[in-house]
Amino acid sequence: MADAASQVLLGSGLTILSQPLMYVKVLIQVGYEPLPPTIGRNIFGRQVCQLPGLFCYAQHIASIDGKRGLFTGLTPRLCSGVLGTVVHGKVLQHYQERDKVEELGPGNVQKDVSSSFDRVIKETTREMMARSAATLITHPFHVITLRSMVQFIGRESKYCGLCDSIVTIYREEGILGFFAGLIPRLLGDIISLWLCNSLAYLVNTYALDSGVSTMNEMKSYSQAVTGFFASMLTYPFVLVSNLMAVNNCGLAGGCPPYSPLYTSWIDCWCMLQKEVLLLSLSPSLTFHSIYFISFVFVSLK
Template sequence: MADAASQVLLGSGLTILSQPFVYVKVLIQVGFEPLPPTIGRNIFGRQVCQLPGLFCYAQHIASIDGRRGLFTGLTPRLCSGVLGTVVHGKVLQDSGSGNIQKEGSSSFDRVIKETTREMIARSAATVITHPFHVITLRSMIQFIGREAKYCGLCDSIATIYREEGVLGFFAGLIPRLLGDIISLWLCNSLAYLVNTYALDSGVSTMNEMKSYSQAVTGFFASMLTYPFVLVSNLMAVNNCGLAGGSPPYSPIYTSWIDCWCMLQKEGNMSRGNSLFFRKVPFGKTYCCDLRMLI
């Protein structure tokens, strides 16, 4: 019980601290660029035409809505984090993950069992918390059109149910689930291969090396599955009655596959993946009137 409470408190603290970062990232994912490109230098020192980074973007938001505006969408995101932590822990407990930890085997069979249990727990948490995720995203992109459609948590729930029914709460769920599952299996499989065949088991810092390899493979897996995150977020706000989910920022997609294909065709599969050194893509120009790249 104490462990669960500490996890909730730690998770809530990290959620609050990362809220401005997530807010900027979501607006960039949608394609909103309120500030024009400037001439800057990349990590190699070369002059390039680049878009403003995280801090300039956040400063622009604060200049309009104040510093408090950087925490738009925090309440539903906190609800999602707390509920997700509780559900994840409960499912893991009920699935008997502790029995696997007691086994001394480090075989790939054990990795499969652990990953399967983790996949079930994460998927359950994702499905249950997705409605809060949708509300969070829609609250954030209201900045684009200066709307006030999704303000309070209860009002947002009523609005989605009235306009879209129950399915509206699960917009963008499928690509989000697929991305989580693929990322988890890829991360754990790569970590197993590295720990088994690349690391010397006789090294005294073996446990520390394993934790590093898990972090590196996790980062690599998240990079590869980022398109699923982008597509999920775009589908969650698509055609929801907000400027950020409607043309010209977002076409009306018929499905998440249609969204994926269109982003791939436009070369936007990594949009929002980086918040620093944001180079203007080749062939794109900045439109001041629309505040976006075309």
Template sequence: MAEAASQVLLGSGLTILSQPLMYVKVLVQVGYEPLPPTMGRNIFGRQVYQLPGLFCYAQHIMKIDGKSGLFKGLTPRLCSGAIGTVVHSKVLQQYQDCDKTEELKQGSPAQQKDGPSSFDRVIKETTREMMARSAATLVTHPFHVITLRSMVQFIGRESKYCGLCDSIITIYREEGFLGFFAGLIPRLLGDIISLWLCNSLAYLVNTYALESGVSTMNEMKSYSQAVTGFFASMLTYPFVLISNLMAVNNCGLAGGCPPYAPIYTSWLDCWCMLQKEGNMSRGNSLFFRKVPFGKTYSCDLRMLI
């Protein structure tokens, strides 16, 4: 219990610190570009037109809403993080209790056949982690939807999703129970694929690419999980983008309705449209943001069309 409480406190602190970053990222993901491109240089020193980066974008928000404006949607996000941490830890604890019960019935601890690096153990642990994450995502997704809509209403200067209780009532009244789970399927798929890719790649790297018994190699193994996790998150980023777009799609806010944004019939329809437009990585980078090739800038909608 104490461990879960410390995880909640640590997670809440990280959530508060990262809130401005997520705020800007969500606005970029939905296609909101309030500032015109400027001439800059890419990583190779070549002059290119670039869209405003994280800091310029944040300064624009602060000019309109002040510093506190960067923390819109923080309350539901904190609720999501705290509840998700508790659910995640409870599910894993249930698995651990089942293992202890099984060991007591057998009379001795279960013996591992191939050691701690066996692929069977990786599958078992990954499956348990998948169930824990999926349960946490399922329970907290309504708060995630409220968080995104609280941020996106900056575009049209609405105040439809301000308080947590008012937002819950609004979603239920206008969209029913299913409205709380808009964008859930691509989010779950992205989490599951990312988890399996990360753990499988880490196992392959640690088992076949790095030799055991060498101190430097053992140190490298401790970093392989982080590296493969980053690689997996890059590959599954389109699921994150589509989930966020579906969460605000046709919700009554200017940022999720025509003429600003199209109405998608499903998350697969959203996937096809983004792929056709070449926008599957929109919002993935917040520092070096060049203007997409062949796109024009509209000052009326303040976005790329």
């Protein structure tokens, strides 16, 4: 219980601290560009047009809604984080309790220890189940969080309170409205998890020499490095999920003429691919196109 409470408190603290940047990131993902490009220099010293950074966007939001406005959508996001941590921990605890029973087995004989690769598959599968359960339970709060943020674009007040937002979504879209964008989010989480753990296993097993003391320290960082790499590759799933969560929800940021209407998340994915293919013919480039280009480049390299 103490570990669960400490995880909830730590997660809540990080959520509060990161909320302004999360707010700006969501607005960037839906293509909101309120500030004009500025002239700057790249790493080679050449003059280029640069879009303002995250802190400039945060200052723009604060100038309109005040510093308190940077924490829009914090309540449902906190609910999502707390509930997700509890569900994730309960699922893993269930597997651990089942392991204790299986270790005794008939006649209290312990089972043979499996290979390291089998152990990675077993642990990754259980982590996948725990994360998927947490994502499934908390996705309605995630949808409310995103819509609370995106309504800044059209200056609406449709999704203000948590209870009012729940009633609004249920009245207009039914139960399915709470799970808009769920499939690409689940796919992204699962692919990212398996990529991260598989790459970490390959690096620790074949790339690093366990006989060297410094290598043991490097192995502790391999999980973080491979996790970052996996999150880069699966970013398009996150982007598509967020776009679908706000698509055609009655807000200016998710409806024409500001944003096209998508029939499904696959349609959204295909339209983003077309943006990448037609990039050379388009005078403007949104942030989500930049991330999608990086994904295509890395995957084809």
